[in-house]
Amino acid sequence: MPSGRDRAARVVATVAAALTFLLTLVIPFARPTEFGWFDYGPEAPAITPWLDLHFDWVPALGLAFHLGVDGVSYPLVVLTGLLTLLCCAYTIKKVPAGGSGRALAALLLVLEVGVIGTFLALDLILFFVFFEIVLLPMYAVIAGWGGPDRRAAARKFVLYTLAGSVLLLLGVVTVVAEAGTGDLLELTGASMLSRTTQTIAFTLLLLAFAVKAPLWPLHTWLPDAHTEAPTVGSVILAGVLLKMGTYGLIRVGLGVAPDAAEAAGPVLGLFAVLAILFGSLICLRQYELKRLIAYSSVGHMGFVLLGIATFTEIGIQAALIGNIAHGLITGLLFFLAGTIKDRSGTGSLNQLSGLRESAPRLAGLLGFAAIASLGLPGLAGFWGEAFAVVAAVRAGGPYWLTLAALAAVGGALTAAYFLRLLRQVTHGPATPEVRALRPAIAGVEWFAWAPLIVLTLAVGLVPALVLSDTSAPILGLLAGAP
Incomplete structure (x- = not known):
């Protein structure tokens, strides 16, 4: 053509x-x-x-x-x-x-x-x-x-x-076969399924959504x-x-099998914390830009799962705003990583030092996206992680307090690997690959990046933009729990 x-x-x-x-x-x-x-x-x-x-x-x-x-x-x-x-x-x-x-x-x-x-x-x-x-x-x-x-x-x-x-199809068929309907308005909060059916259905749905999210392991x-x-x-x-998995776990998993979901909460919380810690530790050893950002998603989705696992209103709200924040910030990170990799011809962190010398605007934008992703207060990434930890603390008991503390440690590790990323990419003498980044940022790139930057700031300052109308439907989703 x-x-x-x-x-x-x-x-x-x-x-x-x-x-x-x-x-x-x-x-x-x-x-x-x-x-x-x-x-x-x-x-x-x-x-x-x-x-x-x-x-x-x-x-x-x-x-x-x-x-x-x-x-x-x-x-x-x-x-x-x-x-x-x-x-x-x-x-x-x-x-x-x-x-x-x-x-x-x-x-x-x-x-x-x-x-x-x-x-x-x-x-x-x-x-x-x-x-x-x-x-x-x-x-x-x-x-x-x-x-x-x-x-x-x-x-x-x-x-x-x-x-x-x-697995998703098996879970859906299991629910529809016993309930006689697939309508989520009828299924949610109505406890139409036996405890055994809920356990089977939730296990199948959880595994299916865990693959899509994806959740560790x-x-x-x-x-x-x-x-x-x-x-x-x-x-x-x-x-x-990725949000299709976590949304499905909230809307379908919690909605149609609330008893099984609440019973599985402590196990889900454990896997969430493992995802946060392992994702962060793997990122500390990554030397490829896009792979590092990809593994960071494992940790961020861990915070989302931790919020869901608490089976509380604040926990589900943490998951919802965490989903939105991750979409905005990681979308911006991948746009920036794609620009860097396309222009330099490499994604190796060892070959990308000195970005602030050759492309200071690009280095500044990467710095903004990185500190947003590590959860700096005032930016969108803060609320999901903070709410998830608070929800775990409020769940009470030594088990959930331990999970909350470990998740907080994972948050600190997140800051560590993003600061390491910025030190390696933006500081030091410019490599030959980075010198190829001198062409100015194109208008279409600004068009793609600007809304994500503005919304990352807006959601960070006014989280009600995401959460203002979530309380009633969340209580509805949790209504079927004992």
Whole structure:
């Protein structure tokens, strides 16, 4: 295809992504005003969506096309729309080698459909369908536009996620078979499942979502996928695809199997702390930029899991704001890492010293993203980690206090490896590879980075931007617990 037509297709994809993002912004204004923000009366279901689209999909099988949005899912919907727009815009002038820009932009839009659909689905079968839509497009993005070992990384990604898909399907079928419905409005908080069924279903769902998140020790596909994926692939993967796992654990795992979820809380808390500690320790030994950022996600998702494991309102809120903060900050980190690697030709930290001499603006932005990711107060990364530790402390008892203390140690290790990263990359004499970074930052790069910078500051200063409407739906999700 002529390059002009290919570029036009990328512009069209960006416009489509922009329209989708604008639609996500008007959702709060489109909900019925006569009921106020929520309609949580004594007879209301545990989940009361702001907007609710519900009609028969496959009547013979009792399947419904049921979509809705509330305070738990809405921030993730907006985040998905924003990152997809930024990535599509990024492809207008920066198409990685390996295939046409038009195909890459189209795959990004398909990924958006799957991710937003997952966050909106209020039927378990529909949730599974949307959850699986992202599998092949992400495989194609990694395998088609990734690095030298892209095919091996893509195969590893697809094998892990397919295994998780099988477990998710078994969990969904287990729930639907006993409850007689897949409607999350009916299942959540109603205790429709026996304790045995809840235990089986929650175990299957937990393993499936742990692969997608990914949570330690099922995380080993993530570093390879991030290292080989193109910049936009890494941003979407870290920014929103990982959140499908943690969101699913909250919405589906806790919602339909609350008894089993609460019983498993101490075990989940232990695995969360192990993820935080091991992720940080591995990062201290990493010398490849994108792999370090990828492993940092394991630790950050550990804080998210710790909040969920406490089975409390503040813990779930920690998980929700941790998801959003991680999407913003890690998305920015991967944008910056992609720029550095593309221009210098290397991601080795040993070959990237002296960045502040050759590219001071880029060094400053990397410093901002790094300190945001290590949880500096006043920036978005602080609240999820702080809330998770506080939730563990409030859970009480020596066990949870120990977990809280170990998580705090993990937070200190996070600061250590990010400061080590900045010392190695920004200080010292500039290497020949870094001197190649002298070209000015392009306008499309500023367009992709600026919203993430602003929102990292905004969420850090005003966490209510994410948490203001989460209390009622979280209490609904926890209503089925004994």
